[in-house]
Amino acid sequence: MSEGGAAAAAASGGLLGDIILDAIARHGDAIAFVDDEGETSYRAFGQMVAQAMERLDELGLPRGATVAQISENCTRQYALMAAAYIGGYRSLTLHAMGGREDQLYILKDSGARILVGGPGRIADAASLARDAGIACYAHQDDDAVGPFWPATPASSALPAHAIGDAEDIVRLAYTGGTTGRPKGVMLSNRALVTNTLMALARIDFPAEIRFLCPAPISHGAGSIVLPTLVRGGTVILQRGFSVSGFAEAARAHRATVSWMVPTMIGALLDAPDLPSDALSSIDTLIYSGAPMESARVLEAIDRFGEILVQCYGQSEAPNTILILDRGEHRAAPDAAGRPFPGIDIRLLDETDGVGEIAVRGPLVMSGYLGMPEESAKTLAGGWLRTGDLGRIGEDGLYRIVGRAKDMIISGGFNVFPAEVEAVIARDPAVSAVAVFGIPDRKWGEQVTALVVPRAGQEIEADRLRDAVRAAKGAVHVPKAIHIADELPKTGLGKPDKVAMRRLYSEGEPSAE
Secondary structure, three states: HHHHHHHHHHHHOOOOHHHHHHHHHOOOOEEEEEEEOEEEEEHHHHHHHHHEEEHHHHHOOOOOOOOEEEOOOOOHHHHHOOOOOOOEEEEEOOOOOOOHHHHHHHHOOOOOOOOOOOOHHHHHHHHHHHOOOOOOEEEOOOOOOOOOOEEEEEOOOOOOEEEEOOOOOOEEEEOOOOOOOOEEEEHHHHHHHHHHHHHHOOOOOOOOOOEEEEEOOOOHHHHHHHHHHHHOOEEOOOOOOOOOHHHHHHHHOOEEEEEOOHHHHHHHHHOOOOOOOOOOOEEEEOOOOOOOOOHHHHHHHHHOOOOOEEEEOOOOOOEEEEEOOOOHOOOOOOOEEEOOOEEEEEEEEEOOOOOEEEOOOOOOOOEEEOOOHHHHHHHHHHHHHEEEEEEEEOOOOOOEEEEEHHEEEOOOOOOOOHHHHHHHHHHHOOOEEEEEEEEEEEEEEEEEEEEOOOOOOOOOHHHHHHHHHHOOOOHHHHOEEEEEEOOHHHOOOOHHHHHHHHHHHHOOOOOO
């Protein structure tokens, strides 16, 4: 990473805001952001952040207050996040595609003082703020909602240093809530500085970073924004993902880095009209958020070259627990990688080489907001229990075999969905697959697969069963195979196995 960014982190005692201030000061007239409204230099971005800080002060928000946003990607969204980090507030960014019930619950649970709506979400913000009983403002001019941004430039420059200390909570990141109400993950300066520095130290970024961001910066993709700024690069923000939109932006901006969830990479692979050189400028394609089938990993390497870098993490230890480098993908397409520097990992409750992945280190959250018992349980003994089951291969790489809650017990045997999915995904007719268990009177749980065919292909269920039987044995063979046009997904783009279990729980088991 740059010497300036490292020095800022060290001098500040670990304040995220100081790393942002350092980047703004060092890169001046270089272009920091590009969005639908145009280009913004580092200098102009600094002025925008100063405006936001003055506005928060004018609104009378005390230090430590929660500043919430709901917005599609835009420069002003990150400027307000930066103002919160520098000014000693807590930043909360709602997922724009999340369910309204969850969004309202999160606003109330977090104690947010204001909600700022951005492009495409101002009406949503007004409705949510009204029901939550808090003030609402807009990133853009809007007849129904008052503007957040002052009409005049900031009257004072940015401060020399951020406010706070290393253990102050500066971000609330709510979990997806597929098992109940969302939980508010409390992330400190310490955790987010660690996340940034480890990404810079370990991800093999190109010399010039032009980060094309088609995924919401409110979540995992946002972890690459600050490393880009530290390096003096440019963040190119898109307000959503489409194959054509991504390809066009990659060419127009000569993008060198991107971040995607596996479903986005799958869409690129399946697009019949994607130009052969669409990703020719991309040096580093980081993927995270969900597992990616081995067959698709190898297909992506064959199509796009050795540009894939996998980062494994979760809200409670964001983005940088494990990394699989570009050079390791072909030999180990099923692996999640090896630990980032400074991360301790162990397998708990290990059986036959498989155990729950536990993590210790400065990356880990401070706990769940207002949930001391749940926090103590998840952080027992100083180790974060991730809920993911994994094993270590002879090559020293960790492999994720599934979520502990997703493990299927069928006829008294443990079945790990990821292992069955890996076999089925090798079939040339399969575009995507999810394996899950549903209640069954005979087996306890029956192994069930939901398969998405490739365009123009037909799924042969018996061929898939034969492949699983040959690779894993009879107990792993799906007793029901369903076909769908797409997998149900959560608001974060991850396969929603709770919805799948609910949808297919009426199915009859086979006689096997």
